[in-house]
Amino acid sequence: MSKLLSNLGYVFQEVKTILRLNGISSLLSLISLTLIFFVAILAMSSWQISTSLVQALENEAEISVYYDAARVESGDLDLSDLISEIESADGTLTTLPISAEDAYTQMSVILGQDAAVLTQFDENPFEPYLEVGIDLSKLTEVIAEIKSLDGVVYVRDNQTVLEKVASIAGVVSGVGIFVALAVGLATLMVTSHIIREGVHSNREQIMTLKLLGAPNGFIYQPYVMGGVLLTTLAGLLAAGLFLWFVTVVSADLAEVITFLPPVNADRMISVTLWGAVAASFVLGLAASLLGLSMIRNHGMRV
Amino acid sequence: MIHAEKASLTYRDGTQALKTFDLHIPKGELVYITGPSGSGKTSLLKLLMGIEFTSSGNLEVLGQPMSPHHESAIRKMRKQVGPVFQDFRLLEGRTVLDNVLLGMRFLDIKPHDRKVRAEESIHRVGLDHKRHHPISNLSWGECQRVSIARAVARNPILIVADEPTGNLDKDNAIHILRLLESFRSPETTVVITTHATHLMTTGQPLLHLIMEAGQMTAERRGADV
Ligand SMILES: Nc1ncnc2c1ncn2[C@@H]1O[C@H](COP(=O)(O)OP(=O)(O)OP(=O)(O)O)[C@@H](O)[C@H]1O
Ligand SMILES: [Mg+2]
Numbered sequence: 249m250s251k252l253l254s255n256l257g258y259v260f261q262e263v264k265t266i267l268r269l270n271g272i273s274s275l276l277s278l279i280s281l282t283l284i285f286f287v288a289i290l291a292m293s294s295w296q297i298s299t300s301l302v303q304a305l306e307n308e309a310e311i312s313v314y315y316d317a318a319r320v321e322s323g324d325l326d327l328s329d330l331i332s333e334i335e336s337a338d339g340t341l342t343t344l345p346i347s348a349e350d351a352y353t354q355m356s357v358i359l360g361q362d363a364a365v366l367t368q369f370d371e372n373p374f375e376p377y378l379e380v381g382i383d384l385s386k387l388t389e390v391i392a393e394i395k396s397l398d399g400v401v402y403v404r405d406n407q408t409v410l411e412k413v414a415s416i417a418g419v420v421s422g423v424g425i426f427v428a429l430a431v432g433l434a435t436l437m438v439t440s441h442i443i444r445e446g447v448h449s450n451r452e453q454i455m456t457l458k459l460l461g462a463p464n465g466f467i468y469q470p471y472v473m474g475g476v477l478l479t480t481l482a483g484l485l486a487a488g489l490f491l492w493f494v495t496v497v498s499a500d501l502a503e504v505i506t507f508l509p510p511v512n513a514d515r516m517i518s519v520t521l522w523g524a525v526a527a528s529f530v531l532g533l534a535a536s537l538l539g540l541s542m543i544r545n546h547g548m549r550v
Numbered sequence: 551m552i553h554a555e556k557a558s559l560t561y562r563d564g565t566q567a568l569k570t571f572d573l574h575i576p577k578g579e580l581v582y583i584t585g586p587s588g589s590g591k592t593s594l595l596k597l598l599m600g601i602e603f604t605s606s607g608n609l610e611v612l613g614q615p616m617s618p619h620h621e622s623a624i625r626k627m628r629k630q631v632g633p634v635f636q637d638f639r640l641l642e643g644r645t646v647l648d649n650v651l652l653g654m655r656f657l658d659i660k661p662h663d664r665k666v667r668a669e670e671s672i673h674r675v676g677l678d679h680k681r682h683h684p685i686s687n688l689s690w691g692e693c694q695r696v697s698i699a700r701a702v703a704r705n706p707i708l709i710v711a712d713e714p715t716g717n718l719d720k721d722n723a724i725h726i727l728r729l730l731e732s733f734r735s736p737e738t739t740v741v742i743t744t745h746a747t748h749l750m751t752t753g754q755p756l757l758h759l760i761m762e763a764g765q766m767t768a769e770r771r772g773a774d775v
Contacts, residue, residue, distance in 0.1 A: 258655060269643050456639040459599060460704075461628030462656045 262470035263477060270446060277442045278482055281435065285486030285524055286493075288431035293490070293520050295424035299417070309387070311405040313378040313394055317348075325399040334378065337393045339386030344379040348372050377404075387411065435479065435531045436538060443475045443539030468540055475536030476529060483528025487521040551577045551708070551739055552598065557607035559593055567593035570607065571766045575757065577707070578736040582750050583743040585761030591743040594761070595712050598741070599633065600624040612708060629657055632701030634711035634730070638693045640685045646672060646696050647681045653700040664703075671703040672696075675729060691722040698726070702733050709733055709740045715749065723749055 267274045313334065319325035331343050346354070351374035356363035366373075382390045387405075395403050447454065447468075457467045494517060552575040559568040567590045575581055583591045596602040597609055600616050609616045614627040633639075640649050650668040659667070672681050675695040680688065688696065694714055701709055711730055715723035723746060731751050734740040744750070750758070758769045 255655075265643050452639065453641050456635075456641065457652075458625070459601070459628060459633050459639070460653050460656075461625050461631070463622075463625060466656045 259469050259473050263474045266446060266450065266470055266474055267478075270449060273442070273445060274478065277438065278478055278485075281438060281479055281482030281528075282485040282489065284431060284434050284438065285483050285528060286489050288427065288527075289486055289490045289520055289524050290493075291424065291427035291431075292523065293517075295420060295427070296520070298420040299424075309382055309384045311380050311382060311391065311394075311403055312346075313380050313400055314375060314402040314404065315378065315399050316401050317376055319399060330397065330399050331378065333397050334380060334394055337390055339383045339390035340380055340394075341383060342379075342381035344381075346377050346379050348374045348376045351376065432531060435528070436535045439475050439479055439532055439535030440539030440542065442478065443471055443536050444543055446471055446474065447540070447543050471540065472533070472536040475539065476532040479528045479532025479535065480525065483525045486528075487524045490520065490524075491517070551575050551579070551612065553608075553610045554597075554604075555608050557597070557604040557609050559590075559597060559602060560605040561602075567764055568597070568766070569764045573759075573766070573768070575739060575741075577739060578734065579739050580731060580734045580751075580754060580756040581739070581741040581759060582756055583741065583759045583761060584745070584747045584750070587745070588763075589761035590764045590766075591761055592712055593764075594759075594766075595710055595741070595743060598708075598710060599631070600628070629704070630707050632704050632706030632709040634694070634697050634701050634709065634714050636713040636716045638697040640693060640696055640700075642685060645682050645684055646677060646688070646699075649685060649696055650700045650703050653704055657704060667703045667705070668699075671699040674702065675699045690717050691726070694718065694722075694726055695729070698729060707738055709738060711740075711742045713743055713745070715744060715746060720749075727751065 315327070315330060316325060320327050327345065331345065334340055335343050349372065352366065352372050355374065356366055359365065380394070391403055391405055394400060454467055552573060554571060554573040556570050556572065557568070558566070558570045560566045583594060585591055593602065597604060597616065598611055600611075603616060603618050612627050612630055614620065614623055616624065641652055644652070647668055650672060651664055654664045654667065669681070672678060675698050677692060677695055677699065680692060685693065685696065698711075698714070701711075709730065714730060715726050718726060727742065727744070727749055728751070730740055730742055731754065734754070750756070755770075755772050758771055760767045760769060
């Protein structure tokens with residue numbers, strides 16, 4: 249254990265020396281990695297925001313199912329049977345019966361000042377219906393199934409609107425995956441390049457250590473550690489930059505976002521930050537090892 | 551200690567640096583390799599260190615067959631060697647003490663003992679007053695002494711020095727050679743290459759390998775020769 253600790257001390261000392269001896273390029277690498285991560289965090293958090301928005305919209309996806317009210321009144325059709333049939337359809341989330349009176353009230357609310365128009369009718373012009381919440385991803389199947397049920401006269405759906413929402417969700421997560429891939433690749437390339445450069449500019453030293461009989465693990469440890477340190481530091485800096493950015497723009501953002509379902513900002517921020525730091529650590533490690541695998545012998549076979 | 555049979559070295563570009571030779575160096579020997587520039591002195595040391603491998607024949611160093619298939623065993627073998635290079639090969643940006651310590655980091659030595667050995671060998675080469683100085687502030691002769699300190703602190707059973715006096719004036723060169731010779735012991739073999747035949751010791755028995763265009767002749771000298 250004490251051997252491990254004393255070695256860790258040595259490794260950190262070496263990392264410091266390596267970074268110091270390659271000062272400018274280390275600094276530039278740190279800055280570029282920080283900016284890459286910052287862009288990534290921005291992309292990820294907008295992905296998160298839009299995903300949760302889409303989810304909120306998906307949860308509100310509703311269709312109106314009109315049934316033969318006359319048959320219900322005559323006792324020929326049992327409304328509660330119909331409801332349970334609808335509920336047993338795969339993709340149905342909720343079913344709420346709306347009476348003709350409820351429909352009237354809803355419409356007067358929607359019309360507001362213009363509700364006076366409704367008083368022109370002698371009778372309530374609205375029919376009772378069932379408000380059915382559905383799973384957006386099963387939209388077409390559910391509608392088809394419900395339409396085929398006995399007693400269902402007509403299904404009103406905002407299919408086009410709902411389909412648009414679904415395709416937006418697809419695009420947004422597609423973009424998110426693309427950005428994640430691009431950032432992962434960029435980090436891998438930048439970091440592995442830094443490691444290679446570091447090893448290359450220290451090849452004389454590395455050869456000397458080899459000639460002194462140092463094992464590869466000992467020789468390359470500081471470079472791996474340096475790479476991991478650099479990316480993790482960049483991850484932290486980017487996270488800090490993002491926090492600052494959020495506090496500056498969140499006021500403006502709040503104004504824009506009021507009409508949309510609320511997003512849990514604190515949770516989002518902490519998820520993003522921890523995610524960024526963890527991802528930068530893992531990427532740094534992977535990139536360092538990748539960088540090392542690309543070099544090796546410096547013209548010396550052993 | 552070192553055994554070569556019908557060994558030779560031809561570089562990849564076709565240069566034949568070492569013609570077929572046999573060589574047997576017992577433990578505790580002082581060996582001087584001399585010869586004009588380009589005669590193959592460094593090439594021979596490269597074979598001993600496993601930087602190059604024989605193109606034909608066999609070579610064993612400290613009981614280790616030197617072939618590229620034995621990578622990790624050769625690395626281990628090198629731990630028992632103390633190399634001294636003409637261009638020092640010290641590690642930049644570090645102090646004298648750090649350089650000497652670094653040569654021992656991966657050997658199985660307790661941290662405290664490493665420190666003691668480093669101090670001792672720095673004292674032995676006469677650089678106590680410079681031990682916390684960065685390498686970049688030292689003169690050529692001082693750098694060569696640091697590299698000797700690094701080599702001997704490892705308690706090597708084979709010390710290999712390639713042209714250790716190359717860039718030094720005569721007084722310094724003599725000083726360095728005598729210093730290196732002083733590490734020869736019944737357990738420790740010392741191999742030195744040099745142009746400067748006239749600076750070789752006359753005080754102790756040695757094995758003199760004379761190189762001429764890749765051809766090696768061995769000549770034993772007693773203390774009284
Ligand atoms: N890596 C190499 N590839 C091809 N030829 C080489 C290589 N290294 C050395 N040589 C050639 O091998 C021959 C012996 O070189 P070597 O370096 O062993 O000589 P040396 O005796 O050490 O000379 P010097 O006293 O100048 O150091 C020379 O002709 C040299 O040009
Ligand atoms: Mg030479």
